Amino acid sequence: MARFLRTLGLLTAALLAGCSRESHPAVAAPSGPELTPVTLQLDWFPEPAHGGFYQAAVRGFYAEAGLDVTINPGGPGGRPIPKVAAGQVPFSMGRSDDMMLAAAQGLPVLIIAALMQRDPQALLLHADNPVETFADLDGREVMAYPGSAWVPYLKKRYGIEFDLMPASFGLARFIADPELIQACFITDEPFRLRKQGVAVKTLLLSDSGYDPYRVIVTHAPFAQENPEVVRAFVAASIRGWQDYLFGDPAPAHQAIAALNDHMTEAQMDYSLTQMREQKFVQGFSERGERIGHLDPGRLDAHATLLHELGVLPEPLPMSRYADLSFLPTELSAGSF
């Protein structure tokens, strides 16, 4: 009994310590000026697709911008957008089309910067699968997240029909079933499968013409009350991505490897190379794309497309889902 009470006491003390640290972040950061604590909710387990954020955190870019950023890992089923909408976390990420759907349903979320100019989401197939193009998907069954807006797009664009089953968030089924087609991140699963000796090919969804951004989002009321915090977060994150992609990625990779056992050095190198070569994050400079940059015309065109597809019940003005005023001036100036 005494031992139990002692354990209980220790637990309570630890809990209280944890709480007090939450509410007085300045205590945790010994250096200089008081930092504003904010949380970034990831959309998956830590991986190179989050590299720039970890780079910014580890290299102190956030601290230099006056922020103490906690990065919360995500996972299957850990849907980040409702968390942002409920005001539980100020920052997260996702696809621009999902943000439009959320905003249309009244969720107070705002796109504030691009995370990737192009979405690395792709369809994953066994190398000997007869499906070679999107049009070949006709009559097939695809394992993906039902409700994704690219599904009606592909059906309409190519005049095809295909069925869906919910993602199982693993590769066991794919390895077992040579017919299976499933959604993947082109920067991740193909490498893991090839390492296991499974020959695969991919169809990058953005090649179909369905081309949303991956974006950084915030809670609209939070942005209204703390515009400087949002601006600082966007600028420091862009700096982190710049440094991660074109500098030494080791700081981010060490942080990611420490948090995610599945992330080997080789896996992370592969992902990073894919991101660099396919220019997912920095985009194509000849089109005026840069890290973080958002083109209002492109956002607007995508919202119009979603409306035409019937995914959005009514036209959605950009003010409902995005605010480009938090971008660094050199990025927002070019777009207007």
Next chain:
Amino acid sequence: MKGSTTRYLAPVLSAAVFIGGWYAIRAGLPTEKQFMLPWPHDVAQAFAENWQTLLQASLNIALGAAIGLCSATMVAVLMAILMSLSGFIRASLYPHLMALQMMPVVALAPILVIWVGPGLPSVSIITFIICFFPIVVNTTQGLISTDRKLVELFALYRASRWQQITRLRLPAAMPYFFTGLRISGILASIGAIVGDFSAGSSANDGAGLGFLVIIYGAQFKMAELFATVISGCLIGFVFVLIVHRVSWFCLHQWHDSYERSDS
């Protein structure tokens, strides 16, 4: 007469109070939280706009739940008879049956999908697993709790083992069996929806309510999600109602629990 009026009026009144409270809470929400709770009439509109989708999904769930529940009932009763035969069989099977009940469906779903494919096969098996245990436990308990004196009476008249089971133990175990069946009747539709959520498929219009939950969830459609939840409740009610009717039919002529409602 007065009793039956109250009986029908009471739930209507409580529902009115509930919906009134719902309106009040929704009206009091600050702007940035309003997306969390749709107006009740938004939910009604979601029903009106999506009734075909919801109906098809409900029928798919009902089918999966019915297959799962019926097969669970048959296997559970046979298993219970087997277990009632000897303490040794009981002791050797019971822990494994318990393990069956303990299996986390979310972990099992991907395995089942690989084995039998997504959609109805997986959904029915998941429902089976969820429904099986309450029936087998209750029925076994019933079979081994038969009145000692009646068992001795059967022995006195030199009834065979088979006669003892069919004429005495099974009828005596009926109330226990139905207790289990009622629990499983409630679980069946929940099991099918959970199964559909993790192992469903839209092939052949086979998407059920669990599948719809994913779609509406991905599109942040709260009113539609509420409509889906209510559809799930309705299926559950239908199953419970059927089980109650069957139970009444089998027991009301002799079992004490029905005496009062009969007179």
